Amino acid sequence: xxxxxxxxxxxxxxxxxxxxxxxxxxxxxxxxxxxxxxVCMNNEGQPWVSVVVHKTRLKIAQDPSLNYxxxxxxxxxxxxQASLELLFGKHSQAxxxxxxxxxxxxxxxxxxQLGAQFLKTWLKDAQVVxxxxxxxxxxxxxxxxxxxxxxxxxIWDPKQLCTDTNMFLDVVEQIPRGCILVxxxxxxxxxxxxxxxKLMFTxxxxxxxxxxxIPCQGLSTGxxxxxxxxxxxxxxxxxxxxxxxxxSKNFGIYDEGLGILVVATxxxxxxxxxxxxxxxxxxxxxxxxxxxxxxxxxxxxxxPALEGEWKQSLKGVVENIMLIKEKVKEKLRLLxxxxxxxxxxxQTGTHGYLGLSYQQVEYLIKxxxxxxxxxxxxxxxxxxxxxxxxxTQSINEAILxxxxxxxxxxxxxxx
Numbered sequence: 174x175x176x177x178x179x180x181x182x183x184x185x186x187x188x189x190x191x192x193x194x195x196x197x198x199x200x201x202x203x204x205x206x207x208x209x210x211x212v213c214m215n216n217e218g219q220p221w222v223s224v225v226v227h228k229t230r231l232k233i234a235q236d237p238s239l240n241y242x243x244x245x246x247x248x249x250x251x252x253x254q255a256s257l258e259l260l261f262g263k264h265s266q267a268x269x270x271x272x273x274x275x276x277x278x279x280x281x282x283x284x285x286q287l288g289a290q291f292l293k294t295w296l297k298d299a300q301v302v303x304x305x306x307x308x309x310x311x312x313x314x315x316x317x318x319x320x321x322x323x324x325x326x327x328i329w330d331p332k333q334l335c336t337d338t339n340m341f342l343d344v345v346e347q348i349p350r351g352c353i354l355v356x357x358x359x360x361x362x363x364x365x366x367x368x369x370x371k372l373m374f375t376x377x378x379x380x381x382x383x384x385x386x387i388p389c390q391g392l393s394t395g396x397x398x399x400x401x402x403x404x405x406x407x408x409x410x411x412x413x414x415x416x417x418x419x420x421s422k423n424f425g426i427y428d429e430g431l432g433i434l435v436v437a438t439x440x441x442x443x444x445x446x447x448x449x450x451x452x453x454x455x456x457x458x459x460x461x462x463x464x465x466x467x468x469x470x471x472x473x474x475x476x477p478a479l480e481g482e483w484k485q486s487l488k489g490v491v492e493n494i495m496l497i498k499e500k501v502k503e504k505l506r507l508l509x510x511x512x513x514x515x516x517x518x519x520q521t522g523t524h525g526y527l528g529l530s531y532q533q534v535e536y537l538i539k540x541x542x543x544x545x546x547x548x549x550x551x552x553x554x555x556x557x558x559x560x561x562x563x564x565t566q567s568i569n570e571a572i573l574x575x576x577x578x579x580x581x582x583x584x585x586x587x588x
Contacts, residue, residue: 222425248277306357395491429466
């Protein structure tokens with residue numbers, strides 16, 4: 174029997190869970206709050222799930238005719254078609270022309286893993302990946318593991334407290350010719366027609382390959398088409414691109430992590446060739462995708478009544494988020510909290526920036542047991558009627574405390 178393990182030199186990674194969440198879990202304070210969960214939360218502080226998903230899941234589980242055979246490597250065909258129609262619209266010209274297709278992927282990063290594998294093999298000159306987003310994205314790790322050189326650009330302006338569209342255009346002007354451009358969360362970019370025209374001209378002229386990320390269609394503005402408007406511009410102009418379409422968050426089935434790697438090409442012949450190569454890569458990655466989540470989503474999207482109910486539930490969530498943001502802003506105003514808080518309601522989606530300083534974040538964590546990321550990008554669905562007063566009062570305290578500390582320091586320096 175061998176006495177030494179072959180894994181003896183493998184070290185432990187201590188930040189798999191995230192240091193902020195780990196610190197939160199170790200905090201014994203009974204009323205502690207964590208405002209950085211990834212998932213959308215309901216008013217009871219539990220992960221939100223569309224009611225129609227519960228009904229559909231139960232109906233599927235009770236279907237005696239269900240076949241539990243492996244899905245094809247490409248995935249569930251009806252799920253892919255329904256997802257494409259959700260993304261581009263049921264009457265999309267690109268769908269009619271059969272120049273868009275997709276592969277059923279696994280988890281939130283599955284589409285990026287599959288796409289990166291393909292691009293490494295077939296776009297050999299593209300060695301650089303540039304990621305543009307209003308937040309820190311996890312996709313860079315996928316491309317780094319594949320041997321790409323990765324550059325990340327955040328277009329959130331912490332001074333102006335807004336997403337800067339001109340910053341996006343400047344980055345695209347500067348990045349290398351022939352690179353892969355991952356376009357992350359840019360939903361709050363306010364594009365003019367001339368800016369969009371300039372963006373598409375630059376990408377085409379520099380032969381940049383776009384790779385979009387649509388992680389939660391419908392949960393940003395409540396409008397499924399509005400959330401994918403920039404994608405529609407690109408496909409209508411005949412651009413070729415990849416898109417990671419995640420369908421876990423907007424249906425509330427986080428434990429069924431799944432999505433689509435969407436492919437847009439010039440024509441159907443090119444599409445079929447690309448899909449055949451992608452299917453070859455799935456054989457090495459996961460062979461056959463899981464079916465349950467896909468069955469739930471397909472059942473909803475292919476039934477007009479259920480789809481309508483799901484759309485209404487999305488709008489309800491977004492309206493609640495907007496109401497929470499309005500209440501936070503108004504309570505801070507009534508408390509006389511220094512600064513303007515308009516940026517809170519100007520951001521869309523479940524998550525947004527508070528715009529606090531590092532010292533103010535530290536105060537919230539250490540003095541008030543409210544756990545906020547250093548970036549101050551919080552999940553607004555974590556705020557509800559039972560904690561909103563404590564949170565806004567604590568933010569006010571943190572800002573006043575740091576303002577007084579700065580005044581005292583200035584007094585000492587002056588004397």
